Amino acid sequence: MTREPALRADARRNHHLIITTAAAVFAEDGLDVPMEAIARRAGVGVGTLYRRFPDRGELIAAVAAHTFRAVLEDVRAAAAAAPTPWDALTRLLSGSENLRLTVHLAFLSPHTWTRVHSASESREIHDEMMAALETLVNDARREGSIRADVGTEEVLGLVSWVLAAPASAAESVPRWLELVLDGLRAHRY
Amino acid sequence: MTREPALRADARRNHHLIITTAAAVFAEDGLDVPMEAIARRAGVGVGTLYRRFPDRGELIAAVAAHTFRAVLEDVRAAAAAAPTPWDALTRLLSGSENLRLTVHLAFLSPHTWTRVHSASESREIHDEMMAALETLVNDARREGSIRADVGTEEVLGLVSWVLAAPASAAESVPRWLELVLDGLRAHRY
């Protein structure tokens, strides 16, 4: 257990601001944007960025942990608020900006991303997030809302890929999602 | 009309080899891979590469024109060989490596790609290729194989995005394509 010396108020503010900004910038320009670009966008000096995150890896790990946690909350909220699993699923997929962001980041550099979420402390939260997603899809399948011949993996994979569309295709995503979900839905004969 | 001085046999061979290799390397590592990487992979010196393509832009343009042409041929072949438009479409989408490659490249860097195909001599061949694709989808729609409520643009957009999956997800693509196409198909009530 390392003793956290209790950050000063401005430091804590910046810490959070940097993570948020980094997530957005990574999503826009890739995981290898200059550190300075992130700092500038966050309205902070590079010095501040480096004091908080000694290297790019730490920053990415922090962003990952943060977005995983946010998605997990969204999944739980959707599951709690919607009347049926299918409903929760569609709500989540079309409504969670956090999910969109996370998926986008994950596809940005599969290699880096895998290393990050499998080796750091964010692993636990990642697994929890994935488990929640799988549960949601499984419930929908068990409920009979999803074609019986497609697996959970397939649903998550395909849908994630659609969500991962770059910002330039953002307008199309909702419609694509609608079409894909409709295609995945158990047909009414 | 510029007079082409008739390349020597080895030069012509290399010219073609470079374009082919560049397409593959671009697809794997992005449009900004070092020129040297392309040269090495093609088994050629950077000097040779630069002699044929004065800068990266020219190379990209050449690759674009080449892949557009290849796709156009595949589209025509599919249309000619298949019994119905729908059949031609599925065949093309699941069988044309050229199409996969082109789409992949197009999504790699939308900005660069747009500039390339709209400003160079490849524009003509690009438009022809797109027209052929649209015709194919339109025929399938008119035939009644595709859900009446989805437009040609939507079909092309969604399906392209699925095809654009990176090499790391290559195994999933056929199944995803199957699911998406099935979802796009007019339902049999």
Added chain:
DNA sequence: TGCAAACGGAATGTCATCGTCCGGTTATCT
């Protein structure tokens, strides 16, 4: 008010890539 912590951003060192240049090689023609 005083001090420790945090801030910003200029400055430095490193590294990768571009694009050229030229000595050696190969295809083609007589």
Added chain:
DNA sequence: AGATAACCGGACGATGACATTCCGTTTGCA
């Protein structure tokens, strides 16, 4: 076969972009 023009390969110097550090200044907190 021999001449020659075209072509080849890759070493090399210039260039520009980034990561990271360092320190004078500012700010939260007691």
